[in-house]
Amino acid sequence: MALYRDLVMAVFVFAIAFSSSMVSANFRKSMSFNWGAQHSSILGNGDDLRLVLDKTSGSGIQSKRSFLYGSFEMLIKLVPGNSAGTVTTYYLSSTGDKHDEIDFEFLGNSTGEPYTVHTNIFTQGQGNREQQFQLWFDPTANYHNYTIHWNPTEVVWYVDSLPIRVFRNYQSQGIGYPNQQGMRVYSSLWNADNWATRGGLVKIDWTAAPFVANYRRFRARACKWNGPVSMTQCAIPTRGNWWTSPVYKQLTMSQQGQLKWVRNNHMIYNYCTDFKRFNGQMPPECSMPQY
Numbered sequence: 001m002a003l004y005r006d007l008v009m010a011v012f013v014f015a016i017a018f019s020s021s022m023v024s025a026n027f028r029k030s031m032s033f034n035w036g037a038q039h040s041s042i043l044g045n046g047d048d049l050r051l052v053l054d055k056t057s058g059s060g061i062q063s064k065r066s067f068l069y070g071s072f073e074m075l076i077k078l079v080p081g082n083s084a085g086t087v088t089t090y091y092l093s094s095t096g097d098k099h100d101e102i103d104f105e106f107l108g109n110s111t112g113e114p115y116t117v118h119t120n121i122f123t124q125g126q127g128n129r130e131q132q133f134q135l136w137f138d139p140t141a142n143y144h145n146y147t148i149h150w151n152p153t154e155v156v157w158y159v160d161s162l163p164i165r166v167f168r169n170y171q172s173q174g175i176g177y178p179n180q181q182g183m184r185v186y187s188s189l190w191n192a193d194n195w196a197t198r199g200g201l202v203k204i205d206w207t208a209a210p211f212v213a214n215y216r217r218f219r220a221r222a223c224k225w226n227g228p229v230s231m232t233q234c235a236i237p238t239r240g241n242w243w244t245s246p247v248y249k250q251l252t253m254s255q256q257g258q259l260k261w262v263r264n265n266h267m268i269y270n271y272c273t274d275f276k277r278f279n280g281q282m283p284p285e286c287s288m289p290q291y
Contacts, residue, residue, distance in 0.1 A: 023220035027061070030218065031185070034062045039210075049215035051189040053079075053086055055206050058190035063220070066094070066182030068234040069243050070222020073147045074187065076106075077214040078115060080140035083108030085193025085204035088213045090146055092183040098125045100178035102155055104146050106139070108197055108211075115139050116268065119157050121167050123176030129283065131165050132269040133262065143216055151243040152179060152235045154291075156251070163251055163259045164266075166291040175285050179235070182225025189213045251291050259291060 023030050028046030036059030039052035051059045074090050086108035093101040101122035106115055114134040121129050137144070147158040155178070157165040171177040189211065193203045223234035223241060237244040251259060263270075271277070272286035 023063070023065070023218075023222065027215070027218060030220070031061045031063050033059065034186075035060045035188075047216060049187075049218075051088075051187065051213045051215070052210050053189045053191060053212075054210040058188060060089075060186060060188030060190070062187075063185040066184050066225035067092075067220060067222040068179070068182050068225045068230045069151050069241070070220060071147060071149045071243065072185055072222065073145060073217070073219040075143040075145055075216040076139070076187075077141075077143045077216075078106050078139040079108060079189070079211045079213050082111045082205050082208050083115075083140075083211060084110045084197040084202040085191065086211050087188075087190055087192040089186065089188045089190075090148075091186050092148060092150070093122075093186060094181035094183045096125075100124070100181045100183060101127070102148050102150060102157075102178065102183070104148070104157065107192075110197070110202060117159070117164070119165050121155060121178070123178050126176060128271065129167070130269060130271050131267065133164055133266045134268055135159070136266055143214070149243070149248070150178070151248050153249045159262075162262055163255050163291075164262045166251065166259065168285070168288070168290065170285055170288055173284070173288075175283075180228075180231055182227075182230065185218070185220060187215060256291060 026046040027042045027049045033040055036057045039054065039057055039059040040061065041050045042048070043050060049061065051061070053059065072092065076088070076090060078088055079086055088106040089104065091101060091103040093099055099122060103118070103120040105118040107118055109115055117133045117135060119131050120127050145160050149156045149158065153169050155167045156163050169177040169179070171179070191204060194200045223230065234241060235244065272282065275282065
């Protein structure tokens, strides 16, 4: 009987710990507009979001709280048709000149061309770690899952549960890693026709406006940022901090196979192979195991 009570109590405590790190999928409760609200709308019971770009303005939304580590999921249906010059984003970021940031950016295209997924990571204000992929499906026809998984060991970008990129923590070797600042979750739709499509050669066709991106089921299973104390609290390997489990410290062999498939077949740019850009002085993490 005592064993049964202990088991029930353990389950109860775990449930409390887990629920405290879970953010509602409801946009109205968990997010707020930070610009262009006149172009945006939260639909139904708050489970769906619509961001709009026209010639006067784009729009954006951000989470009401900041986080340190966890899994951040969003279902997105990208701008259909001729979306050249537009950028739809889903990313984590802190604020200030020394900010950290983990990016998904979806670069619009001319009708019939594949979307480009632009990824990047900033640590203490330093970025320049871009990798780009072309999606292997039409991201405008249906919703697809885009997830950022972030823990003390690595950051992994997922598309429909397939890992497309890993950035590992090599801070002990002098390489920056995002582990000292809480980050909010952001999404936006904006005009970037000075660079987004073919380096800015293809401009937005405003006759096709308004451009609309649809979002659904934002889900953050993450540690809530409560100031510098969170750097320790969120990294402690406890059951409540599930992202610290050994199973999340490295991709499984199956996941590594999926990653290699994506990179071999759909990667179109990798900063770690751009020797001309860095004049042969490659970023040090490029010579280290990537996953």
